[in-house]
Amino acid sequence: MTDIHDSTLFPHPHLLGIEGLSPQDITQILDLADHYAERNRQRKPKLTRMNGLNVINLFFENSTRTSTSFELAGKRLGADVINMMASSSSIKKGETLIDTAMTLNAMHPDVLVVRNGESGSVKLLSEKVKCAVINAGDGQHEHPTQALLDALTIRRRVGRLNNLTVAICGDIAHSRVARSNIHLLHTMGARVRIVAPPTLLPGASDRLGVEVYTDMREGLKDCDIVMMLRLQLERMQGSYVPSTREYFRFFGLDQEKLSYAKPDALVMHPGPMNRGVEIDADIADHVDRSAILDQVEMGVAVRMACLDLLTRPIQIKDEEKGA
């Protein structure tokens, strides 16, 4: 096991987004996550490095896989993890975001993992609390741990991130996953394409450092990685897209469209999938092509790395006190 004094400290107090992270920052997280990924596959007793530390999962939006993933990550490191869902909290009773933050701050948590439906809300909250804050998804802005787990999945499968052509397909306009992935892949030297019906492209998308396509076949041509995004059902009934049928026909990933990508291209999806809407079931379940279950596995490892790195200063202080 790596010694906590070995590596340099992570230079950021919070993980609010990928934008602003350097290639070294990203590599530091991925290297440590890679180590945890290996460890997680062994039947070993859990670690103790976050013993006595508190992690609060504060989710204002429903989430199963992300909150579970953070909970498991915290527990594997020995932390005490508390889950707070908006439905059962005082938010429902009209408390503002800042009031909630101040209340939680008074309980002296060590890490707050926050998901909120408003872009920028996690940053706002981080300015009001004294602990480390991890953004688990803020509105349509960023979802940094998702991009990190996607990167780890690619790195482990393909061996690198640079000089890869990655097509991110689907509802780019409303997707925090897309934004974080664009930043990360771009920073790490990959070529990023976004593929979507024009109604689901963000404004000024050509200014994001990506190549923009509205045709799947052109967009997937010779790609190494195909990242599908989830399309929210409410955006599919005549507003942004005429129907699920039409969406699947022209923008859903099926064997025919995938055949334009490189023969060994990897298919990814952040989940949960709408089979038959953005992805055909036989691709989603294809063991060699689909990395979708790898992504879930890497999610825990990446979140362990983030929790670990952000609490290193406390860990070191505790160790010194104990010694």
Added chain:
Amino acid sequence: MAHSRIAYMNARLLDPASGLDATGAVLVEDGVIADFGPNLFKSGAPSVDKVVDCKGLCLAPGLVDMRVQIREPGDEHKGTYETATDAASAGGVTTMVTLPKTNPVIDDEAGVRYVARRARQLKRTKIHSYGAITRNLEGKELTEFGMLSEAGAVAFTDATKAVANAGVMRRALSYSTAFDLLLVQHAEEPSLASSGAMNGGELASRLGLPAIPRLSEVMMVERDLRLVEMTGARYHAAIITTRESIDVIRRAKRQGLPVTCGTAPHYFALNETAVGDYRTFAKVSPPLRDEMDRRAVVEALADGTIDVINSDHAPHDAESKRLPFNQAAFGIVGLETLLTISLELYHNGHLSLLDVIGCLTSKPADLLKLSGGKLKIGGAADLVIFDPDLPWQISESDFKSKSKNTPFDKRPVQGKVKATIVDGRVLYKDKGFSA
């Protein structure tokens, strides 16, 4: 089909696409133009099954009418595929595009396929359809542009309704760019126009009729052009009637925006005074405007700001028109008077004969990416033979159209369709002409 060769001799060939205007001949073989030109058969009579002497009459590509309402299904008492194709043939129209405003609305693949099936069954005028932009023309949810266009929809429009909501129009234009589709807008701001019955102005005030202000058109055009600029989508204003909106489109074209527009004969042949005395046959949407606007339309046709002339054929039974003006239906039948009235532009010296025919053939065909509208070796023999000068008087009782709501009854005109040919078959022949 037996092998057939027909020679049309001694014709004034008009082909706006290539600029051809010369005496010559056309050879039609099995429904296809096998050859044509001024030198064809010059050295002697051809060996063919049939020779038609055109006696110097004009021979041009059949007209392509991109704005027609057929009324089937739903309003068969006003018009059917049979009566519409008969009227089209009598008017020299060989291809028409039907608006999706039927009952049910053409907003799914089945609707588009229905139109194609009816056209195939009849084997007369070629008929294409628009798909609706929004479901049931409600202006809210987009239709399946991709699948409808694969099924055969040539462009998209909400027919005689404007897409009123700017957000919906923005998404429609934006989405259309994925498939390079043309969106056709009935350019009229409904919140200003929907309660009106005729052009806003002195005459409406004197007649005591609710007005459709002229600015309702330019406002919608200006809004749409901003959205076109933003999305880069191809946009066509179906009917442009006011000098302000013409100016706006002229500027947009100069700016290089992918914008086109059309008009119908009544907007350059009539003005609002045709409504005088509450004549409901001149009630149409958008309404006939004032004389200054009429002149602006003529000028815009001459300088190419207006790209196409379409009939805007909108049949209504007498019961829908024999009503107090405000309650009467909007619309004019136009298939049978389209060419004749358009020739007034030529006779009055505003446009060359070739340019008039271009607005009726190659330009609409190009806009919708249809194969017709041109004389082309190997292309379908869809042709019209007409006398450009013959004086006669329009009489609605001669109309083939089931509905006869025309404001042009008894109008003395010049120029008449003599024969209409689709895929080499003569679908219409005027009295005394042997084709």
